Amino acid sequence: MQTLIVYQSKHGTTEKIAKGIQMSFGYDKCEIANLNAKNIINIDKFERIIIGGSIHAGTIQKGIKKFISKYREELLNKELGLFLCCMYKGDERINQFNNAYPTELRDIAKAKGIFGGELIFDKMNFIERFIVKKTTKTEESISDIDSNAVSIFINDMQKIRDC
Numbered sequence: 001m002q003t004l005i006v007y008q009s010k011h012g013t014t015e016k017i018a019k020g021i022q023m024s025f026g027y028d029k030c031e032i033a034n035l036n037a038k039n040i041i042n043i044d045k046f047e048r049i050i051i052g053g054s055i056h057a058g059t060i061q062k063g064i065k066k067f068i069s070k071y072r073e074e075l076l077n078k079e080l081g082l083f084l085c086c087m088y089k090g091d092e093r094i095n096q097f098n099n100a101y102p103t104e105l106r107d108i109a110k111a112k113g114i115f116g117g118e119l120i121f122d123k124m125n126f127i128e129r130f131i132v133k134k135t136t137k138t139e140e141s142i143s144d145i146d147s148n149a150v151s152i153f154i155n156d157m158q159k160i161r162d163c
Protein backbone atom coordinates (compact mmCIF):
# COMPACT_ATOMS: atom_id res chain seq x y z
CA MET A 1 0.00 0.00 0.00
CA GLN A 2 1.43 3.38 -1.00
CA THR A 3 1.27 6.24 1.47
CA LEU A 4 1.51 9.99 0.93
CA ILE A 5 2.30 12.40 3.75
CA VAL A 6 1.17 15.94 2.98
CA TYR A 7 2.34 18.61 5.37
CA GLN A 8 2.98 22.27 5.92
CA SER A 9 5.45 23.62 8.45
CA LYS A 10 6.55 27.12 9.41
CA HIS A 11 9.67 26.53 11.48
CA GLY A 12 10.34 22.87 10.71
CA THR A 13 8.69 20.95 13.56
CA THR A 14 5.88 19.43 11.51
CA GLU A 15 8.39 18.71 8.75
CA LYS A 16 10.69 16.86 11.15
CA ILE A 17 7.80 14.70 12.39
CA ALA A 18 6.49 14.08 8.85
CA LYS A 19 9.96 12.89 7.81
CA GLY A 20 10.16 10.64 10.88
CA ILE A 21 6.84 9.04 9.97
CA GLN A 22 8.04 8.59 6.38
CA MET A 23 11.16 6.82 7.66
CA SER A 24 9.02 4.48 9.80
CA PHE A 25 6.87 3.51 6.83
CA GLY A 26 9.89 3.03 4.54
CA TYR A 27 11.01 5.38 1.76
CA ASP A 28 9.92 2.88 -0.91
CA LYS A 29 6.35 2.81 0.41
CA CYS A 30 5.86 6.39 1.48
CA GLU A 31 6.18 9.71 -0.35
CA ILE A 32 6.13 13.12 1.22
CA ALA A 33 4.83 16.44 -0.13
CA ASN A 34 5.58 19.83 1.37
CA LEU A 35 2.69 22.17 0.56
CA ASN A 36 5.04 25.16 1.10
CA ALA A 37 6.80 24.10 -2.08
CA LYS A 38 3.55 24.36 -4.10
CA ASN A 39 3.95 20.84 -5.47
CA ILE A 40 1.38 19.61 -7.93
CA ILE A 41 0.04 16.58 -6.16
CA ASN A 42 -1.70 13.62 -7.74
CA ILE A 43 -3.26 11.68 -4.88
CA ASP A 44 -4.87 8.99 -7.07
CA LYS A 45 -2.11 6.41 -6.70
CA PHE A 46 -2.06 6.60 -2.91
CA GLU A 47 -4.40 4.42 -0.86
CA ARG A 48 -3.30 6.01 2.37
CA ILE A 49 -2.89 9.74 3.04
CA ILE A 50 -1.50 11.40 6.15
CA ILE A 51 -2.07 15.13 6.59
CA GLY A 52 -0.03 17.17 9.09
CA GLY A 53 0.03 20.85 9.92
CA SER A 54 0.69 23.19 12.81
CA ILE A 55 -1.17 25.92 14.65
CA HIS A 56 -0.11 29.56 14.46
CA ALA A 57 -2.31 32.20 16.09
CA GLY A 58 -5.09 29.67 16.62
CA THR A 59 -5.34 28.27 13.12
CA ILE A 60 -3.81 25.63 10.85
CA GLN A 61 -1.97 26.64 7.67
CA LYS A 62 -4.05 27.87 4.73
CA GLY A 63 -2.32 25.35 2.45
CA ILE A 64 -3.69 22.46 4.52
CA LYS A 65 -7.19 23.95 4.41
CA LYS A 66 -6.94 24.39 0.64
CA PHE A 67 -5.64 20.84 0.16
CA ILE A 68 -8.53 19.43 2.21
CA SER A 69 -11.08 21.51 0.38
CA LYS A 70 -9.68 20.57 -3.06
CA TYR A 71 -9.52 16.81 -2.38
CA ARG A 72 -12.41 16.45 0.07
CA GLU A 73 -14.27 13.76 -1.90
CA GLU A 74 -11.15 11.71 -2.67
CA LEU A 75 -9.94 11.92 0.93
CA LEU A 76 -13.19 10.33 2.14
CA ASN A 77 -12.19 7.19 0.23
CA LYS A 78 -8.63 6.96 1.54
CA GLU A 79 -7.17 5.45 4.66
CA LEU A 80 -6.56 8.72 6.41
CA GLY A 81 -4.27 9.92 9.19
CA LEU A 82 -4.47 13.44 10.64
CA PHE A 83 -1.93 15.06 12.90
CA LEU A 84 -1.25 18.45 14.38
CA CYS A 85 1.65 20.24 16.03
CA CYS A 86 0.77 22.89 18.59
CA MET A 87 1.88 24.10 22.01
CA TYR A 88 -1.45 24.42 23.78
CA LYS A 89 -2.48 21.65 26.17
CA GLY A 90 -5.76 20.13 27.34
CA ASP A 91 -9.12 21.04 25.87
CA GLU A 92 -7.71 23.98 23.92
CA ARG A 93 -5.48 21.76 21.80
CA ILE A 94 -8.42 19.44 21.12
CA ASN A 95 -10.48 22.46 20.03
CA GLN A 96 -7.63 23.50 17.73
CA PHE A 97 -7.48 19.99 16.23
CA ASN A 98 -11.25 19.94 15.71
CA ASN A 99 -11.15 23.36 14.05
CA ALA A 100 -8.23 22.34 11.86
CA TYR A 101 -9.81 19.22 10.37
CA PRO A 102 -13.45 18.92 9.28
CA THR A 103 -15.74 16.50 11.15
CA GLU A 104 -16.26 14.20 8.18
CA LEU A 105 -12.50 13.59 7.89
CA ARG A 106 -12.02 13.25 11.65
CA ASP A 107 -14.83 10.68 11.70
CA ILE A 108 -13.23 8.42 9.11
CA ALA A 109 -9.57 8.94 10.11
CA LYS A 110 -7.83 5.72 11.12
CA ALA A 111 -5.31 7.61 13.24
CA LYS A 112 -5.35 11.07 14.80
CA GLY A 113 -2.52 12.68 16.73
CA ILE A 114 -1.67 15.89 18.53
CA PHE A 115 2.08 15.87 18.93
CA GLY A 116 2.96 19.02 20.88
CA GLY A 117 5.46 21.36 19.30
CA GLU A 118 8.52 23.56 19.56
CA LEU A 119 9.17 27.25 19.98
CA ILE A 120 12.42 28.06 18.16
CA PHE A 121 13.27 31.73 18.67
CA ASP A 122 16.10 31.69 16.09
CA LYS A 123 13.58 30.85 13.38
CA MET A 124 10.98 33.44 14.36
CA ASN A 125 10.68 36.87 12.81
CA PHE A 126 10.37 39.99 14.96
CA ILE A 127 6.58 39.90 15.19
CA GLU A 128 6.47 36.18 15.99
CA ARG A 129 9.07 36.66 18.73
CA PHE A 130 7.04 39.51 20.17
CA ILE A 131 3.81 37.46 20.18
CA VAL A 132 5.43 34.36 21.65
CA LYS A 133 7.27 36.30 24.37
CA LYS A 134 4.06 38.07 25.31
CA THR A 135 1.85 34.97 25.37
CA THR A 136 4.28 32.46 26.90
CA LYS A 137 6.34 34.86 29.07
CA THR A 138 9.49 33.07 27.94
CA GLU A 139 12.41 34.00 25.71
CA GLU A 140 13.97 30.56 25.59
CA SER A 141 13.41 28.00 22.87
CA ILE A 142 11.36 25.00 23.96
CA SER A 143 10.96 21.52 22.48
CA ASP A 144 7.88 19.72 23.74
CA ILE A 145 7.21 16.97 21.21
CA ASP A 146 5.16 14.04 22.48
CA SER A 147 7.15 11.18 20.94
CA ASN A 148 4.83 8.64 22.57
CA ALA A 149 1.86 10.14 20.73
CA VAL A 150 3.86 9.96 17.47
CA SER A 151 4.62 6.25 18.10
CA ILE A 152 0.96 5.49 18.84
CA PHE A 153 -0.05 7.29 15.62
CA ILE A 154 2.47 5.29 13.58
CA ASN A 155 1.31 2.04 15.21
CA ASP A 156 -2.33 2.82 14.49
CA MET A 157 -1.52 3.50 10.85
CA GLN A 158 0.63 0.37 10.57
CA LYS A 159 -2.12 -1.79 12.07
CA ILE A 160 -4.18 -0.84 9.04
CA ARG A 161 -1.32 -1.77 6.75
CA ASP A 162 -1.09 -5.26 8.29
CA CYS A 163 -4.82 -5.98 7.93
Ligand SMILES: Cc1cc2nc3c(=O)[nH]c(=O)nc-3n(C[C@H](O)[C@H](O)[C@H](O)COP(=O)(O)O)c2cc1C
Binds near residue numbers: 012013118
Ligand atom coordinates in the same frame (compact mmCIF):
# COMPACT_ATOMS: atom_id res chain seq x y z
C1 LIG B 1 3.85 33.13 16.20
C2 LIG B 1 3.41 31.81 16.77
C3 LIG B 1 2.08 31.62 17.12
C4 LIG B 1 1.66 30.39 17.65
N1 LIG B 1 0.35 30.23 17.99
C5 LIG B 1 -0.04 29.06 18.56
C6 LIG B 1 -1.39 28.87 18.94
O1 LIG B 1 -2.26 29.73 18.74
N2 LIG B 1 -1.73 27.70 19.53
C7 LIG B 1 -0.80 26.70 19.78
O2 LIG B 1 -1.17 25.67 20.33
N3 LIG B 1 0.47 26.84 19.39
C8 LIG B 1 0.88 27.99 18.78
N4 LIG B 1 2.17 28.14 18.36
C9 LIG B 1 3.11 27.02 18.53
C10 LIG B 1 3.32 26.25 17.22
O3 LIG B 1 2.19 25.47 16.91
C11 LIG B 1 4.58 25.40 17.38
O4 LIG B 1 5.68 26.29 17.38
C12 LIG B 1 4.75 24.33 16.33
O5 LIG B 1 5.81 23.47 16.73
C13 LIG B 1 5.03 24.92 14.96
O6 LIG B 1 5.27 23.90 14.03
P1 LIG B 1 5.92 24.23 12.61
O7 LIG B 1 7.32 24.70 12.86
O8 LIG B 1 5.90 22.92 11.89
O9 LIG B 1 5.05 25.25 11.96
C14 LIG B 1 2.60 29.34 17.82
C15 LIG B 1 3.94 29.54 17.44
C16 LIG B 1 4.36 30.75 16.92
C17 LIG B 1 5.79 30.94 16.54
